[in-house]
Amino acid sequence: MAVKQFDDLTERRLSREDIFKGRVFGVHVDKVRLPDGRSSTREVIDHCDGVAVLALDQENRVYLVRQYRYVFSRVMLELPAGKLEPGETPAEGAARELKEETGIEPEVLFPLGRFIPSCGCFSETLHLFMARDLKLGDQHLDAGEFLNVELLPFDELYHRCMDGEIEDSKTIIAVLKAKELMQRG
Amino acid sequence: MAVKQFDDLTERRLSREDIFKGRVFGVHVDKVRLPDGRSSTREVIDHCDGVAVLALDQENRVYLVRQYRYVFSRVMLELPAGKLEPGETPAEGAARELKEETGIEPEVLFPLGRFIPSCGCFSETLHLFMARDLKLGDQHLDAGEFLNVELLPFDELYHRCMDGEIEDSKTIIAVLKAKELMQRG
Numbered sequence: 445m446a447v448k449q450f451d452d453l454t455e456r457r458l459s460r461e462d463i464f465k466g467r468v469f470g471v472h473v474d475k476v477r478l479p480d481g482r483s484s485t486r487e488v489i490d491h492c493d494g495v496a497v498l499a500l501d502q503e504n505r506v507y508l509v510r511q512y513r514y515v516f517s518r519v520m521l522e523l524p525a526g527k528l529e530p531g532e533t534p535a536e537g538a539a540r541e542l543k544e545e546t547g548i549e550p551e552v553l554f555p556l557g558r559f560i561p562s563c564g565c566f567s568e569t570l571h572l573f574m575a576r577d578l579k580l581g582d583q584h585l586d587a588g589e590f591l592n593v594e595l596l597p598f599d600e601l602y603h604r605c606m607d608g609e610i611e612d613s614k615t616i617i618a619v620l621k622a623k624e625l626m627q628r629g
Numbered sequence: 630m631a632v633k634q635f636d637d638l639t640e641r642r643l644s645r646e647d648i649f650k651g652r653v654f655g656v657h658v659d660k661v662r663l664p665d666g667r668s669s670t671r672e673v674i675d676h677c678d679g680v681a682v683l684a685l686d687q688e689n690r691v692y693l694v695r696q697y698r699y700v701f702s703r704v705m706l707e708l709p710a711g712k713l714e715p716g717e718t719p720a721e722g723a724a725r726e727l728k729e730e731t732g733i734e735p736e737v738l739f740p741l742g743r744f745i746p747s748c749g750c751f752s753e754t755l756h757l758f759m760a761r762d763l764k765l766g767d768q769h770l771d772a773g774e775f776l777n778v779e780l781l782p783f784d785e786l787y788h789r790c791m792d793g794e795i796e797d798s799k800t801i802i803a804v805l806k807a808k809e810l811m812q813r814g
Contacts, residue, residue, distance in 0.1 A: 447732055447768045447778050453697035453704055463649050464656055466672040468750055471649055471656055476699060479775045486699045487651040489674055489751075512638035513748045514661060514671045519638055520748055547632055557793040559801055561746035563698045563705055565653055566674075568747060569796070583632045590664045593632050606809060608742040611754070613798045616744055620805040624791060 450479055458483060491568040495538040496525035496614040498556065498622055499548050499575035504598045507546045507578075508615075509591040521594065521604075522612045525570075534558075534571035542575060544584045546593050551577030556621050561613050572618045598622075635664055643668060676753040680723040681710035681799040683741065683807055684733050684760040689783045692731045692763075693800075694776040706779065706789075707797045710755075719743075719756035727760060729769045731778050736762030741806050746798050757803045783807075 456477040463471040470490040478484055499507040506523075513520045526541035528534065535553055542548050556572035585591070596604075598619075604610045605619045641662040649656040655675040663669055684692040691708075698705045711726035713719065720738055727733050741757035770776070781789075783804075789795045790804045 448770065449777055450775050453695070453775050453777070455697050455699050466658065467670065468672045469674070473651065474699070478773060479697075482773070484773050485652065487653045488700050489654070491747075491750075510638070512640050512664075514640050514659070515673050515750060515752050516745065516748060520745075522748070557791075558796060559798050560701065560705075560796045561798050562676075562751060562753060563701060563707070563797050565676075565700060566747060566751055567700050585633065588663060588667070588669050590635050590638050592634050592638070606742075606806065611743060611745045612748050613744050613746050613802065617798065617801050617805070620802070620809070621791065623809075624805070 453479055455479070455484075455486070487565055489566045491566060492527050493534070493569045493571065494525060494527045495534050495541055495571045495573065496523045496618060497538045497542045497553075497573045497575050498523055498618045499542055499546065499550060499578055500598060500622075501578050501595070505595045506598050506601050506619075507542075507548060508594045508596055508601070509545055510594055511591045520612055521596075521610060521615075523615045523618055525614055528571075535573065538571065538573040538575075543581065544586065545589075545591060547581045547583040548575065549579045549581055550575035551579070556618050556625075559613070559617055570614050572614065572621070574618070574622055638664055640664070640669075640671070672750055674751045676751060677712050678719070678754045678756065679710060679712045680719050680726055680756045680758065681708045681803060682723045682727045682738075682758045682760050683708055683803045684727055684731065684735060684763055685783060685807075686763050686780070690780045691783050691786050691804075692727075692733060693779045693781055693786070694730055695779055696776045705797055706781075706795060706800075708800045708803055710799055713756075720758065723756065723758040723760075728766065729771065730774075730776060732766045732768040733760065734764045734766055735760035736764070741803050741810075744798070744802055755799050757799065757806070759803070759807055 709730040
């Protein structure tokens with residue numbers, strides 16, 4: 445078979461044009477130098493990093509939020525999640541978002557790793573956590589935030605991730621990783 | 630605990646402003662009516678759907694591509710993937726992208742489900758496939774496409790997904806789902 449190999453894949457920025465600065469994300473377009481010396485453009489969405497939390501209670505049930513996702517014109521069932529605030533560590537952001545959306549304050553919060561949702565053009569990295577030993581308090585939704593909290597047995601959630609009923613990346617990755625870690629014991 | 634419940638979470642479009650139409654994505658901002666009757670804005674990135682393929686050879690090795698991801702200023706190791714072309718089914722797009730990027734033509738291609746990378750503002754859905762019974766042919770990279778093909782044992786790839794070395798969502802989801810399906814036999 446004929447397959448090329450490149451020694452250096454780096455693309456170098458030549459110039460930048462700022463296109464949009466919104467409330468949620470920004471857009472810029474860079475002119476870049478490709479590995480073969482030619483030039484091209486790279487369209488980039490600037491989005492801050494975020495967190496998501498798999499909060500598991502004593503009966504192995506997971507706290508989920510059902511939210512209307514305007515881009516897809518439907519409600520989706522997802523792990524509690526949100527954007528990191530400036531200066532916040534991922535663990536701090538995870539605890540804050542979990543408390544705001546569900547009222548839960550966990551005694552134990554440990555990382556399930558991070559991932560990049562769409563590495564081609566979207567700059568977000570998401571940090572995943574598992575929460576245990578949950579204390580239930582009051583929810584504090586942001587203004588303009590509407591969601592319903594639902595409890596689902598972990599095994600049921602796992603099957604919904606495997607069979608395609610759950611389509612949200614952060615929920616699928618956190619649940620499948622947690623399943624593996626639980627099986628290891 | 631005090632947790633609100635909403636009967637109808639639907640957000641309704643009031644008006645639209647087109648912001649940007651790029652080569653890779655577009656951006657629009659909609660004014661919407663929230664469930665409580667107030668109005669807000671929704672920033673949306675329009676991106677076509679895509680495909681990714683976990684191609685496994687006779688020795689249980691996976692074909693990966695190492696690409697420079699400009700948004701993250703580094704190379705990343707990922708499954709072969711790409712955007713669907715107009716009129717193409719996900720399976721057709723998966724076969725085409727696999728052939729273009731690695732030269733592989735599979736005898737067997739079956740779905741591993743689909744997922745939404747970032748449901749809050751990014752309209753892309755990604756369709757995952759597993760390929761078996763691989764024939765090796767010639768690669769046909771797009772103009773301006775630079776990548777290196779690498780073979781990695783499936784178990785090594787699985788561990789890199791679990792330990793956080795692989796951060797790409799499509800690669801993690803396809804590998805963890807495939808691992809579960811292989812364990813079921």
